[in-house]
Amino acid sequence: MKHLPKHLQPRWRYLAVGIETWPDAEFDRGAFQRHLWYAAQNLLGEAASAAMDLRVLRFELASGAGQAVVQVRRGEVERARAALACLDAVDGAPVGVRVRGASGTVRACEEKYIRDGPEAVAERTVAFEDDQRTAVVRSPRYDVATPDGFAGATTLDI
Template sequence: MKHLPKHLRPRWRYLAVGIEAWPDADCGSHAFQRACWYAAQNLLGDPGAADVDLRVLDFSFAAGTGTAIVRVRRGEVERARAAIACVDEVSGSPVGLWVLGVSGTVRACEERYIGRASRETAERNVAFADSQRPALVRDGRFDVHREPGFVGATSLDI
């Protein structure tokens, strides 16, 4: 079977997506893909989700932060951004997602947006709720470990 000529092939755009969750969240690429598909179906319906055609190409997540590269059809970028914004949990863990940028190639997406998205995580003991508690520090934000899970805080709360 012959390949389609270049002018008949589908055109794609690549979205760099930033991911933030609690440090103990367990998110995988398959679960993230499933959450994106369900969000697109719920927001756009089955025909709209098929038109957008969200596909996770690259996924990395560790210690509560991560990035993903999501492929979408060229004319559907705004609808894809709206669907991604509707994702509020992955594998039962609450997550925050934001689009770092849009690119025409995977390589440009990695170089422009994913390369500068690296964040450092440090662990410290902080005074929170009248006691010393362990916390993970990311970009001036503190995830304080408490009995049922984590509590988000800023330097003003500590």
């Protein structure tokens, strides 16, 4: 089978996405991809979400902080941003996503927006609600382990 001429080949844009969730949440690239497709489908419908052709190319998540590179067709970047904004949970774990930027190549996307890797994460014992508790620290945020799960806090709360 012959390749399409260059002027007929699809053009792509790449979105650098920052991911934040609770430290005990564990999901992989496939689960993130599936929930992103569902979010796009629910927002735009099947035809429009298929036209965007969203794909997660790179994915990394550790201790509640991560990043991804999402491929989307050129001209559909705003719709892809809207679909990402609708993503609120992956496999039952609440998740926050932020589009750091868009680029024309994967390499430029990684160099501009994902060069440092995920945030530095440390674990400390903190005083919270009149008790000593374990917290995962991503400065200036603290995810404090409570009997009911995690609670988000800042330096002033500790």
